[in-house]
Amino acid sequence: MTPPVPAVEVRDLRISLDGVPILTGIDLAVAAGEWVTVIGPNGAGKSTLLRAVGGLLPAPDAVRLFGTPLGALRRRERARVVATVAQSPVVPPGMAVLDYVLLGRNPYIAPLGRESVADLAVVHEVLGRLDLAGFSTRELATLSGGERQRVFLARALAQGATLLLLDEPTSALDIGHQQEVLELVDQLRRTHGLTVLATMHDLSIAGEYADRMVLLAAGRIAASGTPEQVLTEDLLAHHYRAHVRVIPGPHGPLVLPTRPTPPPLS
Numbered sequence: 001m002t003p004p005v006p007a008v009e010v011r012d013l014r015i016s017l018d019g020v021p022i023l024t025g026i027d028l029a030v031a032a033g034e035w036v037t038v039i040g041p042n043g044a045g046k047s048t049l050l051r052a053v054g055g056l057l058p059a060p061d062a063v064r065l066f067g068t069p070l071g072a073l074r075r076r077e078r079a080r081v082v083a084t085v086a087q088s089p090v091v092p093p094g095m096a097v098l099d100y101v102l103l104g105r106n107p108y109i110a111p112l113g114r115e116s117v118a119d120l121a122v123v124h125e126v127l128g129r130l131d132l133a134g135f136s137t138r139e140l141a142t143l144s145g146g147e148r149q150r151v152f153l154a155r156a157l158a159q160g161a162t163l164l165l166l167d168e169p170t171s172a173l174d175i176g177h178q179q180e181v182l183e184l185v186d187q188l189r190r191t192h193g194l195t196v197l198a199t200m201h202d203l204s205i206a207g208e209y210a211d212r213m214v215l216l217a218a219g220r221i222a223a224s225g226t227p228e229q230v231l232t233e234d235l236l237a238h239h240y241r242a243h244v245r246v247i248p249g250p251h252g253p254l255v256l257p258t259r260p261t262p263p264p265l266s
């Protein structure tokens with residue numbers, strides 16, 4: 001039997017930016033329906049990896065989405081397959097929330113055409129799911145950081161792509177909204193077969209939702225495997241230079257930062 005085609009297949013990905021090597025020799029496969037979270041210290045290359053997988057950096061042959069090389073997908077085709085929530089998306093000045101989320105439907109609207117009733121229905125449904133219905137006429141720039149982050153996710157969900165790339169999707173959210181958003185993504189994964197490739201700095205939350213994790217350090221994969229295999233005190237101490245305790249939790253390891261013993265007062 002031939003193995004199923006992965007949603008994401010990255011082979012020997014090398015990215016340099018302004019002549020500086022950022023990613024070197026990355027190999028990664030994400031199965032359809034899987035949730036993989038990339039962790040790693042600041043500057044490790046996590047966002048760069050997501051941008052390359054999303055087609056926002058040139059990697060036409062090193063990345064395949066559902067078996068098709070990125071370079072063979074036209075922009076509109078690509079947008080129906082993969083939706084990205086960037087770390088700090090551009091906020092168009094003066095744009096209302098509803099119009100911004102409607103941008104997610106562009107891959108389905110003919111050039112110079114108008115959105116259909118079905119497009120608007122998708123947008124309203126997504127706004128409702130993300131607790132944003134009351135914000136639809138508000139100017140996006142006036143929302144709080146957390147409200148805006150939910151709008152960015154809403155736009156990606158309205159895109160109807162089967163692969164979601166989430167770069168720090170919950171960094172501005174309070175713990176209630178963090179759980180709400182991640183539970184929604186997980187629910188969509190189960191009901192709609194979404195595949196998720198995410199980056200996160202909150203390691204305990206990352207481990208609770210991911211099937212597999214990848215630890216990126218200095219542009220290379222330093223470890224990958226289940227959350228239990230990657231979230232170890234030794235790996236985190238080595239790559240983050242952090243003092244942590246890792247204890248078993250009900251849905252994955254819990255990573256607790258612990259202060260190093262302070263020197264005695266002289």
Ligand SMILES: Nc1ncnc2c1ncn2[C@@H]1O[C@H](COP(=O)(O)OP(=O)(O)OP(=O)(O)O)[C@@H](O)[C@H]1O
Pocket residue numbers: 017018020022040041042043044045046047048049
């Ligand atoms: N245009 C550029 N020219 C040179 N270096 C760049 C450029 N863009 C990004 N970099 C560098 O690439 C490295 C990886 O950046 P990236 O944003 O992918 O890291 P990250 O792991 O997502 O970090 P963080 O956790 O801080 O968000 C960083 O050292 C960054 O300074």
